[in-house]
Amino acid sequence: MIRQLLRYPSARAAFVILAVVAVLAVFGPFLAPHDPLAQDGSALLQPPGTRYWLGTDALGRDVFSRLLAGSTVSVLASLLSVSIGLVLGIVPGLLSVFLGRRFEWINLRVIDALMMLPFLVFAIAMTAMLGNGLVQAMFAVGILITPAFFRVTRAAALSIANAEYIEAARLMGASTSAILRRHVVAKVLPPVAVAAASMTGGCLSIVASLTFLGIGVVPPDPTWGGLLATDLANLYDRPFGPVAPALLIVATVWALNALADALRDSGRKETAA
Amino acid sequence: MTQAQSGLPADNVVTLDIRHRRPEPPAEPLLSVRNLHVVTAQGRELVRDVSFELAAGGTLGIVGESGSGKSLTCRAILDVLPPGLNIASGSIRFGDVDLSRLDTASWKDLRGKALSAVFQDPGSYLNPSVPVGRQLVEAIRATLRLGRTAARDRALELLRQVGFEDASAVYRQYPFELSGGMAQRVLIAIAICAGPRLLIADEATTALDVTVQAEVLDLIDRLRREQALTLILVSHDLAVVSQICEHVIVMRDGAIVDAGPTRSVLGNPQSAYTRSLIEDHAVQTIEGARPASLSGKGTPLLTVKGLHAGYGIRTVIEDVDLELAPGEILGLIGETGSGKTTLLRTILGLIPTASGTIELDGARIDGLNAGPLRELRRSGALQYVFQDPLRSLDPDLTIAASVTEGLHLRGETDGASIAQALGEALQAVGLDAALASRLPRHLSGGQRQRAVIARALALDPRVLLLDEPVSALDAVNRLHVLKLLRGLAQEKGIAQVFISHDLGSVAGIADRVAVLYRGRIVETGPADQVLADPSHPYTRRLLAAAPRLSAQRSEAPAVFTAH
Numbered sequence: 032m033i034r035q036l037l038r039y040p041s042a043r044a045a046f047v048i049l050a051v052v053a054v055l056a057v058f059g060p061f062l063a064p065h066d067p068l069a070q071d072g073s074a075l076l077q078p079p080g081t082r083y084w085l086g087t088d089a090l091g092r093d094v095f096s097r098l099l100a101g102s103t104v105s106v107l108a109s110l111l112s113v114s115i116g117l118v119l120g121i122v123p124g125l126l127s128v129f130l131g132r133r134f135e136w137i138n139l140r141v142i143d144a145l146m147m148l149p150f151l152v153f154a155i156a157m158t159a160m161l162g163n164g165l166v167q168a169m170f171a172v173g174i175l176i177t178p179a180f181f182r183v184t185r186a187a188a189l190s191i192a193n194a195e196y197i198e199a200a201r202l203m204g205a206s207t208s209a210i211l212r213r214h215v216v217a218k219v220l221p222p223v224a225v226a227a228a229s230m231t232g233g234c235l236s237i238v239a240s241l242t243f244l245g246i247g248v249v250p251p252d253p254t255w256g257g258l259l260a261t262d263l264a265n266l267y268d269r270p271f272g273p274v275a276p277a278l279l280i281v282a283t284v285w286a287l288n289a290l291a292d293a294l295r296d297s298g299r300k301e302t303a304a
Numbered sequence: 305m306t307q308a309q310s311g312l313p314a315d316n317v318v319t320l321d322i323r324h325r326r327p328e329p330p331a332e333p334l335l336s337v338r339n340l341h342v343v344t345a346q347g348r349e350l351v352r353d354v355s356f357e358l359a360a361g362g363t364l365g366i367v368g369e370s371g372s373g374k375s376l377t378c379r380a381i382l383d384v385l386p387p388g389l390n391i392a393s394g395s396i397r398f399g400d401v402d403l404s405r406l407d408t409a410s411w412k413d414l415r416g417k418a419l420s421a422v423f424q425d426p427g428s429y430l431n432p433s434v435p436v437g438r439q440l441v442e443a444i445r446a447t448l449r450l451g452r453t454a455a456r457d458r459a460l461e462l463l464r465q466v467g468f469e470d471a472s473a474v475y476r477q478y479p480f481e482l483s484g485g486m487a488q489r490v491l492i493a494i495a496i497c498a499g500p501r502l503l504i505a506d507e508a509t510t511a512l513d514v515t516v517q518a519e520v521l522d523l524i525d526r527l528r529r530e531q532a533l534t535l536i537l538v539s540h541d542l543a544v545v546s547q548i549c550e551h552v553i554v555m556r557d558g559a560i561v562d563a564g565p566t567r568s569v570l571g572n573p574q575s576a577y578t579r580s581l582i583e584d585h586a587v588q589t590i591e592g593a594r595p596a597s598l599s600g601k602g603t604p605l606l607t608v609k610g611l612h613a614g615y616g617i618r619t620v621i622e623d624v625d626l627e628l629a630p631g632e633i634l635g636l637i638g639e640t641g642s643g644k645t646t647l648l649r650t651i652l653g654l655i656p657t658a659s660g661t662i663e664l665d666g667a668r669i670d671g672l673n674a675g676p677l678r679e680l681r682r683s684g685a686l687q688y689v690f691q692d693p694l695r696s697l698d699p700d701l702t703i704a705a706s707v708t709e710g711l712h713l714r715g716e717t718d719g720a721s722i723a724q725a726l727g728e729a730l731q732a733v734g735l736d737a738a739l740a741s742r743l744p745r746h747l748s749g750g751q752r753q754r755a756v757i758a759r760a761l762a763l764d765p766r767v768l769l770l771d772e773p774v775s776a777l778d779a780v781n782r783l784h785v786l787k788l789l790r791g792l793a794q795e796k797g798i799a800q801v802f803i804s805h806d807l808g809s810v811a812g813i814a815d816r817v818a819v820l821y822r823g824r825i826v827e828t829g830p831a832d833q834v835l836a837d838p839s840h841p842y843t844r845r846l847l848a849a850a851p852r853l854s855a856q857r858s859e860a861p862a863v864f865t866a867h
Contacts, residue, residue: 198696202654204680213701
């Protein structure tokens with residue numbers, strides 16, 4: 032699987048970027064050369080230099096260290112929402128195909144309703160109700176991306192629900208759960224993996240958007256989106272400021288999308304063979 | 305003509321006068337294939353050194369099992385090889401054009417016009433959301449530069465030509481409203497709309513019922529004569545080809561093993577393979593004595609009495625009575641839509657009965673609740689074998705996993721006994737144990753069907769319900785599977801209900817035959833008697849429509865009349 036993916040140049044690049052991001056996410060806070068919260072009153076809004084590699088912000092905090100320290104939160108947050116979306120999407124997505132019409136109808140209506148909700152507004156409302164924390168915000172995002180996983184799972188399951196080998200299993204006395212385990216899950220996972228990779232990218236930008244708006248993470252904790260926001264506020268004094276966090280967000284989102292595309296293409300080629 | 309074939313000018317490739325001219329004894333063949341080799345990207349040769357010539361107005365049949373390269377040869381002629389396959393060497397000349405050197409633009413002026421084709425599965429070549437008339441008009445306007453009204457008139461004329469009496473009604477119908485035979489007629493109309501010189505019919509009648517197949521073959525033959533078409537008819541069925549074609553090529557493993565005038569190939573086959581194809585076709589009894597007397601067998605294993613069943617308010621099965629003794633094989637014949645499959649599915653409990661009873665070994669098995677039904681199914685006493693083995697095996701599971709699935713579902717956990725059951729089942733169907741770790745797509749069609757039968761055998765069944773188990777197989781594999789089934793009935797006493805639209809298979813294997821017509825059994829009796837001396841007019845019609853192998857084409861001109 033991985034070896035097949037590596038035949039795509041874009042997938043190779045994506046793996047390199049994601050590996051760097053993973054290292055940043057795990058070790059970022061320890062790699063930071065300075066305390067991301069420490070303020071240096073003698074060096075406000077510094078341009079990139081030897082002491083502060085990416086310069087400092089309006090409070091004299093090292094931007095590079097803040098970027099590293101913010102990685103963990105940003106990456107974990109998007110993984111959290113994707114996990115929530117996966118669980119809430121896959122299980123009903125499968126069961127809606129195999130558990131009968133009434134269950135299917137209810138599920139489809141709930142999903143239709145979820146699809147109508149606007150992301151940011153819903154997340155803001157959730158944090159307003161449940162408290163302004165990252166977990167609350169990402170829970171909201173997770174619920175909102177549920178329809179994507181539900182639909183991908185359901186479509187994949189529908190395409191094989193009437194397969195003769197499933198009928199054959201039923202004729203040998205297989206229960207629905209046995210059929211799901213033996214015949215369905217393995218076939219549903221590849222398209223879901225594609226959706227998960229591209230959704231992780233999507234969530235990363237949503238996290239960035241939310242933290243940019245100050246939702247989910249409270250200052251002074253650093254995040255990629257939060258850095259972008261403060262850099263934009265000081266655009267006049269540090270015009271190159273937003274470039275570093277923006278590049279990091281763009282590169283990661285691109286890598287995840289490229290990975291999703293490669294996953295999809297390799298899956299398609301395999302079924303064609 | 306010469307000028308038209310060179311592809312320039314583009315607007316008139318087909319000179320229409322060709323259709324009114326009977327071809328004289330040709331000096332130059334219309335189609336000439338020389339030393340054709342088709343290879344995969346990995347260099348594997350799928351078509352090896354194929355050469356033949358076809359005179360204008362001639363008819364050529366290409367026969368072979370799936371994978372013999374017969375379709376690839378035709379696709380090479382049409383330049384529509386599947387991706388990854390290429391012509392490695394050889395030449396294909398059509399008139400005086402070298403088809404293997406043609407560029408895409410020149411192909412546009414040839415394919416669908418002078419060169420045309422009809423394929424196996426007619427439904428998949430029609431757009432389901434567009435009425436067939438409009439699709440026909442589209443084809444006409446793409447090939448002949450006609451105005452809307454003229455194209456419409458031509459479409460109606462073509463529909464009448466392919467045998468639709470009410471052409472204007474068909475014109476407005478959607479593809480899903482047409483039967484398989486009707487859809488194939490529409491595709492034939494599309495194929496001949498530009499007055500082609502060469503028509504390739506690639507398994508064009510394979511998916512159809514015998515009676516419909518006879519009609520469509522008759523149509524192709526009539527059009528060929530009326531329009532002086534040159535025809536290549538590809539089929540796995542030697543009988544089909546021998547009815548129409550003057551010349552025949554037998555292919556195996558990508559190479560020609562026999563070729564010549566139909567009469568001499570059939571009368572004096574040069575290769576052992578051709579001989580085996582001819583022998584398979586003769587209606588023959590599969591070795592092994594049949595139960596001499598069924599009355600002496602004691603109580604029947606499976607009893608169906610007064611069965612009515614259907615989908616919703618539509619009744620498909622009406623008042624069916626059946627009895628099946630241990631070790632007996634009952635052949636069930638009838639056209640598509642006669643209720644054969646529905647009857648089997650009702651017995652399996654997939655369709656609820658409206659009235660009547662089904663008993664297995666004296667115990668009722670109709671109307672069971674979920675619990676007892678699952679228990680019955682896990683016991684494995686009643687097993688179903690599907691028509692298409694590729695679709696009835698999970699493509700992601702190994703053969704071993706599929707064959708032992710029922711044992712696992714039954715709750716057996718002892719690895720050694722499961723492995724033993726697997727080995728016995730594979731041995732019983734004659735499948736190499738080394739294949740157990742393969743995936744279904746790595747097996748041939750015949751091996752797959754054996755794996756499906758092994759899956760049923762692993763559960764130690766008493767009754768096998770077989771729905772067209774051999775119709776997806778070529779003649780050689782068909783014979784193997786039929787022998788296998790016969791042996792199972794004889795040695796293990798497994799009773800079988802055997803559905804097939806191939807009467808030869810039924811005649812070869814069944815002890816008794818039941819004829820199903822519109823959901824009712826109209827005739828039943830010993831196989832020899834029903835097939836040799838049918839009493840019901842429907843049975844007679846069914847038997848008359850079956851293609852037979854005849855070396856003397858002229859002796860049997862009436863075989864392909866429409867019914």
